[in-house]
Amino acid sequence: MVWVTKEHFSITQICMSGQCFRMNPLEGEKAGGVGLVAFGKYLEVFQNGNEICFDCTQEEYDTIWKSYFDMETDYAAIIGRIDAADSYLLSAASFGSGIRILRQDLWEMIISFIISQQNNIRRIRKCIRLLCEKYGEKRTAQNVVEYYDFPTPKALSEASIEDLYACNLGYRSRYIHETANAVLYQEIDLEQLPTCSYSDACRELLKLCGVGAKVADCICLFALHKMEAFPKDTHIKKVLAQQYPNGFSFERYSDCGGILQQYLFFYDLNKKMKNK
């Protein structure tokens, strides 16, 4: 067990922000806790206010989870830089202040966000769960919880398009099939991508079938931690049009646009729930 005290960290908000589709994949939500799978490992996290408990060794925390949850970044400082006159963004940041930009697996994010297009979060989770159960390696955690790792490019490349349809992927089946083969045969080098600039990484990712500008931005943000990426989905486009008719100041926030995008997205998606 590793105990950490941290403000601006909310397991619930991290799960709901949609950036980590595999959170709660195993009915892992126990009282104040969540089970998640990342990098082939299963982790349970519990939270009580600012006290967070990671059910892992100190070494695992230091080498994997500290980075995964972006524990070194000062989110309060980012929120503190928001224009005091921008009441909407301040409200959004306050509402979603526990969200963190995770450092998730690159391959997993590529497939996850190809699936995400023209799709809702519940169905996205279902698709990914089916993919993992069908093509991922089955493992057992130390506490006997069984889980499936995310399938490798090779495993997915061996699935036929018909097999992928059976995972409820719909027309995205062909995209997944072609992308898995492109990665397997190194038409794009995933090893090198983390060293690329944001624009270079985007240009590479756009070579993949099923990856457009929006999906490339999501991959850059959630896997490569490119904080200047600002994915423009339907919610964000609506918010920008309604709340920022004279334009949003992307320049002012160029090094933290990604987390602000998450605040705006999460606020637009969930603020109605707050009043229930």
Added chain:
DNA sequence: CATCAGGCGAGAC
């Protein structure tokens, strides 16, 4: 029954 979900590819121009 229509519309829409964290868009994208293909084809027309």
Added chain:
DNA sequence: GTCTCGCCTGAT
């Protein structure tokens, strides 16, 4: 280069 259109599927 920009625009339009069709697309799996399930929830509302």
